[in-house]
Amino acid sequence: MEFNKILLLAQNALGDVILTTGFAKAVREQFPYSRLAFLCAPFAAELCHLSFFDDMIPYTKGMPLLPVIRRLWRFDVALCLDFKYRSAVIPFLARVPVRAGIAHKRRLFMTHYVDRNPNHEKMYFAEHLADIVERAIGLKIEGDLSRLYVADATPQDKLAVDNKMKNCRGEGIRVAVAPFSSSTMKDWPIERYKAFMETLTQRYKIRFYLIGGATEAKKSLPPFDENVVDLRGCFKITETAELLRRMDYFVGNCSAPLHIATAVNLPCLAFYGPGSVAKWAPRHKCITLSHPQSCTPCDAVGYGKPCNFNNVCIQSITMNEALDGFEQLVRRYPAAIRNEY
Secondary structure, X not given: OOOOEEEEEEOOOHHHHHHOHHHHHHHHHHOOOOEEEEEEOHHHHHHHOOOOOOEEEEOOOOOOOHHHHHHOOOOOEEEEOOOOHHHHHHHHHOOOOEEEEEOOOOXXXXXXXXXXXXXXXXXXXXXXXXXXXHHHHOOOOOOOOOOXXXXXXXXXXXXXXXXXXXXXXXXXXXXXXXXXXXXXXXXOOXXXXXXXXXXXXXXXXXXXXEOOOHHHHOOOOOOOOOOEEEOOOOOOHHHHHHHHHOOOEEEEEOOHHHHHHHHOOOOEEEEEOOOOHHHHOOOOOEEEEEOOOOOOOOOHHHHOOOOOOOOHHHHOOOHHHHHHHHHHHHHHOOOOOEOOO
8 A cells, every 4th residue: 555645534523633633643754755634624624724734624514525526536545533424435435545444334435444442442532543543454653642733823813812812911820711511411510610710719819711612602600700701702713722822721621622722732630521531631731530430431421311320420520629630730830920811
């Protein structure tokens, strides 16, 4: 097999796409002279305009397909890094001779497919991807797969963040907080977030910035102290990354903002409930809190199933544990007191 033109496809949720960037960077380092294209959903493409991709191809269901087929015509190999049908159909239509990945009901469109590793929940996500590729086509992807990447901020991103932060000035450590994720089952209770921030306010000169997208902005909040600024729904995704670059710490659930924070090298405190810490938690500058149960990890999160155990995995994480975790974060990664924002 020759790998002169390589296509990576990731049509998953934003956090999953960011988690593939370490794998993609390792592919680039292993094939420095090959053409490397990345196909992902438009909402993720803005963050994935990275220097190690030669082509960035935004695509999702319903968009015109023929221009995509033309751009990818007869690439040498397609690595399908998700479970989506269209990630297999697109390279099939583009006459890519090697189409590899998890079978997952799409083997008709693939040339090299494997079943999911039974130990995948114990493997870091990018290492799981590397395992799939090695078993499917014998290609061993090496290097540090745990480093994550997002696109640099544009001048427009920086200006937008400057403008939106003009009325948020204040002294203290800057802490970004993402209290909501894509599933309520992954969310630490908002009342505990409130108590957590109130207690830290008594210990530090500190400013909290609540972040999240338009969906998260619709969720109700209890009243917070004046040092807590609600910025949910205020930023585009690339602006959120720029905002996080200006923070000292991140606190939140397993979600896309957590992985963006990791990509911009921000120390993180992360709450994990039904998800696998081994598979999903950042490997760098991150303290994770979790209480795995006999049913952890579970599929209820991804398929909207009810939890039969009152979501005890995330509910059992106490405020004192969170406070201790934050204190560990401060000791390991001291932050200078900021005098603006």
